Amino acid sequence: MYLPIPLVTPVMMKLILGIESSCDETGIAIYHTDRGLLAHALHTQIAMHNEYGGVVPELASRDHIHRILPLIRSVSAEAGCRLQELDAIAYTKGPGLSGALLVGASIACSLAYSLGIPAIGVHHLEGHLLSPLLSEPDLDFPFIALLVSGGHTQLMQVSGVGNYLLLGETLDDAAGEAFDKSAKLLGLGYPGGPELANLAVEGRPGHFHLPRPMQHSGDLDFSFSGLKTAVLTLTRQHTLDRQTRADIAHAAQEAIVEVLVTKSLAALKQSGMKRLVVAGGVGANQRLRSQLNEAAQKRGFHVFYPALEFCTDNGAMIAYAAARRLQGQDAVTDFRFNVRPRWDLQEINYSG
Template sequence: MEKDIKILAIESSCDETSAAVVINGRKVLSNVISSQIAIHTKFGGVVPEVASRKHIEAIATVVNEALIEAKLTFNDIDAIGVTYGPGLVGALLVGVQYAKGLSYALGKPLIRVNHIEGHISANFIQHKDLKPPFLCLVVSGGHTFIVYVKDYGEFEVMGQTRDDAAGEAYDKVARAIGLGYPGGPKIDKLAKEGNENAIKFPRANFHEESLDFSFSGVKSAVLNYLNKMEMKNEEINKADVAASFQKAVVDFLVSNAIKACKIKKVDKIAVAGGVASNSFLRKTLQEEGSINNIAVLFPEPILCTDNAAMIGSAAYFEYLKGTEAPLDFNAIPNLKLGER
């Protein structure tokens, strides 16, 4: 019987300090998350310096809690995985430096993990039998990708945003209609009360066979609509604005994702990232998947957020390849998927 591999993982790329213990890339023994949302809400978004300081305050406690919850000690761990990009450089450095210290002190291998790869790997935790190849739609506050997962740790980016990420557009529109931060869940909730066909917001058209996205146009269209209504002194139905904006974004995401599946002739698409929790995205993609005989897979909401369990899963597959990071590696805030 092969030995179980236990990974202690650390995630600190933005405003969640998280540590987890994951066995064999699929089984989560613990997944502790210390969120800073309440702190950053009063600023209307994440303040990088504040995020870094809060990571410093929380990281030791979070790691210890993860071990206690898993009923393990540092000696039981086989390797340490850590996010090293993309993300906020100061926030990333807190996790990277802490992981380096643990690796050196404990004599355990250190594995660096791409944050986007972590989001994709969340589906290996949720869906125990999921194996490549499959398509993955990664949708979060900072990233929007269509990725062909060829094998564990092997990716082909088929489409990506050329400007704002989908989640970023959600936050900006939410701020414009007075919902505050974080915008995604609030727009999703308000949209349920609105008419998604009330306002026709545009979708980018690249006039080419591209699977790329652009969300700055629809965001600007919403802002222009709000300004015109205010100038005319007409009442704004915020629920209709939220629902119509969300429809424009989700239709774009879903149509490109389905198109990518057909190009690669795959019948599975997994969704990852914070926006994967969006109820309208889930509903629309499942409906289109059913029509096109494509299975649609989502992680549970806690695995859609930034969390260390997904980093532990990704780290495990790198561990199997014998990949070990040198102690002089650095955080890379603009790290691309597939780079090392």
Template sequence: MHISQLSNLPSKPVLGVESSCDETGVAILRWVPEAPGSGLLAHALYSQVKLHADYGGVVPELASRDHVRKLLPLVREALAQAGMTPADLGGVAYTAGPGLVGALLVGAAAARAMAWALDVPAIGVHHMEGHLLAPLLEADPPKPPFVALLVSGGHSMLVEVAAIGRYRILGDTLDDAAGEAFDKTAKLMGLPYPGGPALAKLAEQGRAGAFRFSRPMTDRPGLDFSFSGLKTQVLLAWQQSDQSEQTRADVARGFEEAIVDTLVIKCRRALEATGTGRLVIAGGVGANKRLRETLAAAGQQDGFRTYFPRLQFCTDNGAMIALAGAIRLAAGQGQDEAVRVAPRWDLQGLQPV
């Protein structure tokens, strides 16, 4: 079922809460099927990047504590942006997984408490479904069926989307996800945290062809991803180089090109296998400039269409959770009052809409 066919969309806006890792996101959304993209009334986001920078990665306990401090102020900020009071809300959606268990529990407990106090329905949302549906926030959203490339710090997967809630994973991460490989490679090259964006920016100064690394698992059939070996190749190349600033940029470019080419090759295979002419790209790595440009060019060449969320909705955010929650609440899928989270959660096990 496409979202425009849902007749029971909440008449009041839905509050979305995201707290799966190191971003606290809150949004308020009223979906208007006849005017896609117009129903986002407010969104507020707080990033914990500075908090975790000294550790070179996310510290789960610190992340949970910071969500406690920031969540309710962000809810108040979003309500003020929308010119609303809590009584104006018609439902609450929150990220129930996958993610860090402590961080998830903060958002889930707060969201359930608000829903109980307001006597409105609440629903736990799958984090990756939120990313998958993020392009529906745009003015020209994709309609199922399509293939989704979900690329983030913890996930690299290709998903066949027959309809909302009907997902089949075509390829998944066997070890390091693309975003994780970006961050780890940046760290071994001495780049600041968060490493992925820093490496991508440095790659812009690199010389094409100075370093060429393998395109992992593209020399055999299949759609799974494995980037740990690529990371090792880059480490050896860096250690054996003169480690000048230009060489650092050249290595960064060679690494980025290897990641992007691998993702593009796999996307083309998935589209051919499914016979689908629409490709959604979502998740934090979906903000990568080279990936966006290369996939758009591949689409023009092969005749498929690409759909990206705007940059601010590639990374974790409350708007995608509010949207996914609104769709499921419209389908009558609100849950009981128990606080439940799922640090590991199979996307294919979701209930169809």
């Protein structure tokens, strides 16, 4: 079988196309290392998956096939550049749904091969981790990062790009899963997290109290499966009129947020750092932001978030992560691609 000769490109790259297709959103962006983000677009599959109450992997993959190329054309036109001007193409290599990842990887590597430029596989969580720097370019390392994206809840010590130390993570359900599963128990739509947060505004504080699993465990790990069980118990014990559902939603959100804030403060104290970065979809939660902002004001640390449009999956964070990774390094690709549905973030640590 013919295998392309590996391509080694000295880092003179300026213009990077980013492709994100790890789950149920197709994200495309073009990032310039001097001029910043030139254009980006996102297609969400929420309406399609809502009928099934969650993501259907096969449907997600098929939709990515239909969306990626039209979005690339649209974003290129908005950025005012031709594909022939690109210096590299970045794509999400993992973690995520294998079929969805393969769609993005195959298109990125095929296009890169045709243009004679590198294709760069990016870790999805590194994209989230660095996404606050899109709007906060002067954010200094090191910092503590609270990663709350999809099935991931982790606290990381970030000493630089590609230098990540895991401090604690969830032992079972992640915070996002706790939001979504609690929302489903309350009969809310998909995605459940934003629906639950909206309903929680109508809830009466203190009407229900739910457990805060591992809040005072003495380590930086998380657990949210017990909270989901407690929500299930409440839904079976009470008639679920709108006010009761709102009260339960409020209690669930308070429990999740309180644990996240407590563990984040513990990580800052343990490390002695004064900067906290919050990244991932749950980072858009307004209650979490308000509680962390209040704690930051009282305790004298700084907290940073991605812009709301970059909290969920997006192509901009993939293009940006590739740009930062390529600083001072040669880009190497042989256009043979593989994806990593399961991929530990610490495996990508590198010096540079």
